[in-house]
Amino acid sequence: MLTVYGMKASGNCYKVQLLLEQLRQPYQWIEVNSAAGETRTPEFLALNANGRVPLLRLDDGQLLAESNAILCYLADASPLLPADRLERARVLQWMFFEQYSHEPYIAVARFICGWLPADHPRRDELPRLRERGHAALAVMERHLADSAFFVASGYSVADIALFAYTHCAGMGGIALDDYPNVRAWLDRVRATPGFVPQSP
Amino acid sequence: MLTVYGMKASGNCYKVQLLLEQLRQPYQWIEVNSAAGETRTPEFLALNANGRVPLLRLDDGQLLAESNAILCYLADASPLLPADRLERARVLQWMFFEQYSHEPYIAVARFICGWLPADHPRRDELPRLRERGHAALAVMERHLADSAFFVASGYSVADIALFAYTHCAGMGGIALDDYPNVRAWLDRVRATPGFVPQSP
Numbered sequence: 368m369l370t371v372y373g374m375k376a377s378g379n380c381y382k383v384q385l386l387l388e389q390l391r392q393p394y395q396w397i398e399v400n401s402a403a404g405e406t407r408t409p410e411f412l413a414l415n416a417n418g419r420v421p422l423l424r425l426d427d428g429q430l431l432a433e434s435n436a437i438l439c440y441l442a443d444a445s446p447l448l449p450a451d452r453l454e455r456a457r458v459l460q461w462m463f464f465e466q467y468s469h470e471p472y473i474a475v476a477r478f479i480c481g482w483l484p485a486d487h488p489r490r491d492e493l494p495r496l497r498e499r500g501h502a503a504l505a506v507m508e509r510h511l512a513d514s515a516f517f518v519a520s521g522y523s524v525a526d527i528a529l530f531a532y533t534h535c536a537g538m539g540g541i542a543l544d545d546y547p548n549v550r551a552w553l554d555r556v557r558a559t560p561g562f563v564p565q566s567p
Numbered sequence: 568m569l570t571v572y573g574m575k576a577s578g579n580c581y582k583v584q585l586l587l588e589q590l591r592q593p594y595q596w597i598e599v600n601s602a603a604g605e606t607r608t609p610e611f612l613a614l615n616a617n618g619r620v621p622l623l624r625l626d627d628g629q630l631l632a633e634s635n636a637i638l639c640y641l642a643d644a645s646p647l648l649p650a651d652r653l654e655r656a657r658v659l660q661w662m663f664f665e666q667y668s669h670e671p672y673i674a675v676a677r678f679i680c681g682w683l684p685a686d687h688p689r690r691d692e693l694p695r696l697r698e699r700g701h702a703a704l705a706v707m708e709r710h711l712a713d714s715a716f717f718v719a720s721g722y723s724v725a726d727i728a729l730f731a732y733t734h735c736a737g738m739g740g741i742a743l744d745d746y747p748n749v750r751a752w753l754d755r756v757r758a759t760p761g762f763v764p765q766s767p
Contacts, residue, residue, distance in 0.1 A: 416706045417668060431656055433663040440656035456631055456640035459659075463633040466667045468617060506616045 369394040370424040372414070374401050375566040378474055378531035379434040380421040386441055386527055389561035402482055434531075435462040438524040447527070449520045461517045461525035465532075468506070472499035474532045476539025493540065500541045504549060507533070511548035515555060522559050530556045535565070569594040570624040572614070574601050575766040578674055578731035579634040580621040586641055586727055589761035602682055634731075635662040638724040647727070649720045661717045661725035665732075668706070672699035674732045676739025693740065700741045704749060707733070711748035715755060722759050730756045735765070 371387070371394055373380030387394050399405045399420050406418045415422045415432045423431045423440070431437055439459075442448035449455050476496040479489050507529065510517065517525040534553050536543060543550050556562065571587070571594055573580030587594050599605045599620050606618045615622045615632045623631045623640070631637055639659075642648035649655050676696040679689050707729065710717065717725040734753050736743060743750055756762065 416709050417664060425653075429653065431653070431660060433660040433667075435663050436656050436659035439659055440652065443652050443656075452640065452643050453625075453629065453631070456636050456643075459636035459639055460631060460633040463635050463663075463666055464617060466663055467633075467671075471667075471671065509616050 368426065370397060371395070371421055372397045372399045372411075372424070373421040374399055377401065377420065378477075378535065378565070379419075379470070381565045382434050382527050382531045383421045383423065383437050383441070385530070385563060385565075386438055386447070386524065388563045389447070389527075389559065390441060390445060391561065392441065435466060435524075435528050438462070438527060442524045447522065447524050449518065449523065451520065454518055454520045457518045458523050458525040462528045464503075464506070465525075465528045469500070469503040469529065470532055472496045472503060473536050473539060473541055476500060476541055477532065477535060478539075480539050496539070497541050500536065500539070504533070504536070504541070504543070504546050507552075508546045508548050511552050516552070522556070526552075526556055531565075568626065570597060571595070571621055572597045572599045572611075572624070573621040574599055577601065577620065578677075578735065578765070579619075579670070581765045582634045582727050582731045583621045583623065583637050583641070585730070585763060585765075586638055586647070586724065588763045589647070589727075589759065590641060590645060591761065592641065635666060635724075635728050638662070638727060642724045647722065647724050649718065649723065651720065654718055654720045657718045658723050658725040662728045664703075664706070665725075665728045669700070669703040669729065670732055672696045672703060673736050673739060673741055676700055676741055677732065677735060678739075680739050696739070697741050700736065700739070704733070704736070704741070704743070704746050707752075708746045708748045711752050716752070722756070726752075726756055731765075 369392065371383050373383060373396060375398065399411065401420055405411060406420055412418055414430055417432060419432065421434050421437060423437045431440055439448060448458060476493055479493060483489055516522045517529060533549065569592065571583050573583060573596060575598065599611065601620055605611060606620055612618055614630055617632060619632065621634050621637060623637045631640055639648060648658060676693055679693060683689055716722045717729060733749065
């Protein structure tokens, strides 16, 4: 059986949970509290030298890191990763957008607001993180004006990757009020078969 | 013919140039100076709402953004992107590592040192960028102790993605002296067929 090392509160880990549920793929989940340093122990670093969750362990013990690489692996040959060469590259385009232009701002703002003390010096980063987060949302809003999902072939792992931190952007003080297309897309994702919300 | 919108001095753009040369694929290059704001004009934003190069235009006018998505598209069905499901996912794992844990530190340190004035306030970011850059190099160094290239099947677009900013890390004050495996791997990349160095 597949094993996921992950922290349920992490959007990057929730991506993997959501996809596995939607694929109806059995798995076991090993909770690893990265906020408490559990991804930095010698035991965990032996599994993933980069010290991050999620981490996927296959039946034969092989390991795969990086949330979006795990999504592509698991969705391979399913409708959630298109077979067409250009469509598949577009899925990757949005997944790299997510990891470079979206997650480092929207997820980090949520982390600072939700996990660090109210007087923590990293709160000084919030104005810049929110500005960049809104820039990412504006790109999404424009794209979704013409598209039900991020890639024309339909709901894909690109949507899962972007849903993970967009749906909870408000926790980092990044409101979605000005992004009606994004909010409608979030609802379309929630209506896909097998959708599960993130654990509270 | 393929068209690349890119800035030759950008490692993300050099990735695409290097791959196209190694694939012996004809292309035209349109130089776009992102450091001078040319990716933020209305004309360019109409091509890529995220305002970044590289951007690939296909024969039929379709556009694809994000350097690593472009690499995967171009290398599809070539030996530089393995067909095996897990190997391909490992290529993606290292490409997402590059965009999340490597480029935001090593490339940004290079940008601050090479493009901004010596008294620019962003120089205050350098100690943290260098620390994180060294952390990424340490992960690479450990992995390359057992591997000639990043993925077991051989030289791939994961190596191209990681080569782009590793080879010039010193420009950002991140020396490679303590990473003999990384330096040997850089030399192996330089020895692959069709390799071209980055334009000075």
